[in-house]
Amino acid sequence: MRTRSQTRNRNRQQQAQPAVVEPFHLEEPFVNPPLVPMADNRTMAQLLQAPTEGYEDAIVIPEINANFELKHGLINLVQNKQFFGHDKEDPHAHIRYFNKITSTMRFPDIPSTSIKLMLFPFSLEGSARIWLEKEPPRSILTWDDLVSKFINQFFPPSKMTNLRNEITRFQQRFNESFYEAWDRFNDLLRACPHHGFSELHQLDTFYNSLNANDEDSLNSAAGGNFLDKMPRECLRIIKTKSKVRNL
Template sequence: MKIPNVPNTSVKLMLFPFSLEGAARIWLEKEPPRSIETWDDLVSKFINKFFPPSKTTNLRNEITRFQQKFDETFYEAWDRFNDLLRGCPHHGFSELHQLDTFYNALNSNDQDSLNSAAGGNFLDKMPRECLKIIESKSKVRQSRNKAVVAKMSTSSSTPAISSDVAG
């Protein structure tokens, strides 16, 4: 949304209350009138309220220590990693740092797959290219997983997985 002669930060400040619910909405309603006059005021107060330094440190550590689980697909790992990033929107990690953290947390097969898709070392690519490769790989894996689930649910009425699905 772009309004002529109105800074984007003013538009965000006006629209922000409509994005809130629950505790965040109650917090904003309890703020004294005219105590938040700029976008920076809002960001600072919001972060201090909902992300105190100790919580931020714990969330940043979770992101930094991220590891793909043994039985986790690439798509599931990417989804979980993004959940961690969304859980700490002010993490401060650059896009390159995020990609490096995610890549190094993957099992060797998924790292090899990314390198193959990149035509060399995945991390030598620009961050935007890396994100495109990851998103493409996520979509392929996700659609395959959905196909397997659909095949399992329609293949028989017994709870056992047929050998062609499990193999």
């Protein structure tokens, strides 16, 4: 029979025995050899010079395999009507005018789009020129690229939404003649070429925007109800009436 003291001594002996610990092998990680910088043999004066990188134009002009240079006459031609980037300016109208001017220029073995890319910067001034200068170097590769970036910059979606709303809510003004209202309505349509309104929608909107006298005048010209006519007949009647300035 074991006594309490014997059991206590046995436990102490077991606790006193050292634990067996397996040796721990630390593997050295793979270390890349340090990069040795190449010797910079520039002088102090050369190192202190301002950098010359990053000054390339945003527009990339395709290589022209012909003897060609821009004449002052061509530059002056596009500078006669420059785009400044004001809120009231229409970027679509500027592109249409620029295309009209450059379409008359023909040079052997030189694509017309290359001419457009070279001349377009001269058609900009003010904030519009600053915008182009801030575009990343060599970021505009084609004429379509340039038109897309130009339109998105100066005709954002919010502006299109506002113009579409103006067209939808169009109303003839007090003391505004028929032809003045028709001209103003068409100005809104031209200012928003991607409005998406069909000819039927346009004619219906304009007819319902008129005062009672001009509505009656259209009905009379139509020989009855104006809206009973086909769209092309309605458009003809409106154009005929708009030419009479005293009505």
